[in-house]
Amino acid sequence: xxxxxxxxxxxxxxxxxxxxxxxxxxxxxxxxxxxxxxxxxxxxxxxxxxxxxxxxxxxxxxxxxxxxxxxxxxxxxxxxxxxxxxxxxxxxxxxxxxxxxxxxxxxxxxxxxxxxxxxxxxxxxxxxxxxxxxxxxxxxxxxxxxxxxxxxxxxxxxxxxxxxxxxxxxxxxxxxxxxxxxxxxxxxxxxxxxxxxxxxxxxxxxxxxxxxxxxxxxxxxxxxxxxxxxxxxxxxxxxxxxxxxxxxxxxxxxxxxxxxxxxxxxxxxxxxxxxxxxxxxxxxxxxxxxxxxxxxxxxxxxxxxxxxxxxxxxxxxxxxxxxxxxxxxxxxxxxxxxxxxxxxxxxxxxxxxxxxxxxxxxxxxxxxxxxxxxxxxxxxxxxxxxxxxxxxxxxxxxxxxxxxxxxxxxxxxxxxxxxxxxxxxxxxxxxxxx
Ligand code: ACO
Numbered sequence: 001x002x003x004x005x006x007x008x009x010x011x012x013x014x015x016x017x018x019x020x021x022x023x024x025x026x027x028x029x030x031x032x033x034x035x036x037x038x039x040x041x042x043x044x045x046x047x048x049x050x051x052x053x054x055x056x057x058x059x060x061x062x063x064x065x066x067x068x069x070x071x072x073x074x075x076x077x078x079x080x081x082x083x084x085x086x087x088x089x090x091x092x093x094x095x096x097x098x099x100x101x102x103x104x105x106x107x108x109x110x111x112x113x114x115x116x117x118x119x120x121x122x123x124x125x126x127x128x129x130x131x132x133x134x135x136x137x138x139x140x141x142x143x144x145x146x147x148x149x150x151x152x153x154x155x156x157x158x159x160x161x162x163x164x165x166x167x168x169x170x171x172x173x174x175x176x177x178x179x180x181x182x183x184x185x186x187x188x189x190x191x192x193x194x195x196x197x198x199x200x201x202x203x204x205x206x207x208x209x210x211x212x213x214x215x216x217x218x219x220x221x222x223x224x225x226x227x228x229x230x231x232x233x234x235x236x237x238x239x240x241x242x243x244x245x246x247x248x249x250x251x252x253x254x255x256x257x258x259x260x261x262x263x264x265x266x267x268x269x270x271x272x273x274x275x276x277x278x279x280x281x282x283x284x285x286x287x288x289x290x291x292x293x294x295x296x297x298x299x300x301x302x303x304x305x306x307x308x309x310x311x312x313x314x315x316x317x318x319x320x321x322x323x324x325x326x327x328x329x330x331x332x333x334x335x336x337x338x339x340x341x342x343x344x345x346x347x348x349x350x351x352x353x354x355x356x357x358x359x360x361x362x363x364x365x366x367x368x369x370x371x372x373x374x375x376x377x378x379x380x381x382x383x384x385x386x387x388x389x390x391x392x393x394x395x396x397x398x399x400x401x402x403x404x405x406x407x408x409x410x411x412x413x414x415x416x417x418x419x420x421x422x423x424x425x426x427x428x429x430x431x432x433x434x
Pocket of ligand 1: 234264266267293300301304305306308360365366
């Protein structure tokens with residue numbers, strides 16, 4: 001028999017039998033959609049900490065155990081054995097590809113790696129010093145102006161075409177934003193390279209020289225992209241869903257997701273961590289910095305620490321920390337990142353033995369060590385969140401597609417509010433105001 005939960009208003013005696021929905025894993029979910037009708041009130045949950053906003057079959061997180069599954073597969077196994085493009089297939093289609101499906105998918109993505117030259121004209125309108133995320137928000141939104149042929153969000157074939165286009169074009173657009181800032185020519189994709197290698201070539205290559213891919217660096221970037229590919233209903237993904245729920249086109253919805261990711265409480269934290277590590281100075285200055293973080297008046301947070309869902313170690317952070325050890329020992333030219341990594345390790349050690357962080361279950365999140373890897377790979381600071389956006393696009397677009405395909409649960413997103421403003425009052429003409 002299915003479970004219910006009874007909610008009673010003690011004043012009016014009205015009550016509601018609320019269905020309790022059982023997930024594959026995790027906390028059961030009470031369906032409160034009948035509460036306004038049965039009891040006559042709304043529910044209040046700022047920041048949605050207690051609210052499930054949708055059904056999803058994509059990603060599962062157990063924040064207490066530090067577990068992350070994409071379509072049921074543990075992140076550790078995907079990080080070790082899979083490729084970013086294979087993870088894209090897995091997220092989009094729900095299963096790992098067979099040989100024929102893989103050939104077809106790779107070809108589909110390859111076909112779409114170029115961008116319309118008009119998009120590059122738009123880039124040249126940006127100031128040279130513009131933050132690449134500012135360009136990303138505009139450029140991805142602008143894609144909707146180039147693909148009128150496949151913008152019917154109610155047509156699954158159109159949705160799939162948008163998905164392929166977005167996954168394929170994001171590295172090209174990201175690299176273009178960097179090239180514009182660096183004053184170098186835009187690089188066209190060369191599809192004889194693998195997906196990640198092509199991205200590196202467009203980022204770091206120049207037309208005058210052949211580009212040699214360092215396999216150690218390429219694998220490290222591949223790993224970073226796998227780890228960032230999806231993370232269920234975080235702020236940017238929920239934004240994409242909410243934006244897309246109005247029926248807007250996916251490029252506009254993904255642009256909204258990019259805008260949300262940019263904030264330092266979300267994807268912007270990888271950039272903020274590296275800034276924080278440089279500002280702290282030497283390892284001897286860490287205890288002083290930790291004191292500032294604990295002083296509520298200072299407003300200083302330990303960036304890359306804490307998470308709404310993970311109340312234990314973020315599994316992505318431990319994979320990245322191990323990868324840092326490995327990469328920094330193998331890659332040349334990491335003199336800047338070595339001390340940064342040592343400071344980060346010391347910062348983690350001190351924080352994790354401090355009651356403030358222990359009591360609040362604050363652990364390193366994905367962003368704590370990721371900036372060090374990106375820096376070692378040669379990405380400038382202002383590109384860190386862009387790399388996150390390139391990788392997360394497949395998660396966003398998969399969740400958007402899932403939402404539109406869920407004919408049972410899909411409605412336009414429209415939260416309610418607790419109104420605490422003025423009671424009704426009459427307009428006062430200007431000359432009568434005191
Ligand atoms: N440094 C110091 N204190 C912190 C931190 C931190 N990084 N994170 C949380 N806390 C404290 C809060 O002050 C609060 O203390 P209190 O109970 O005494 O008031 C308590 O821990 C709970 O924190 P909340 O802010 O309520 O937690 P919430 O779930 O709302 O926020 C967030 C999560 C935004 C990630 C937060 O931990 C944070 O700001 N971290 C730093 C930024 C960061 O690394 N963001 C990346 C997140 S991962 C991602 O988006 C990819």
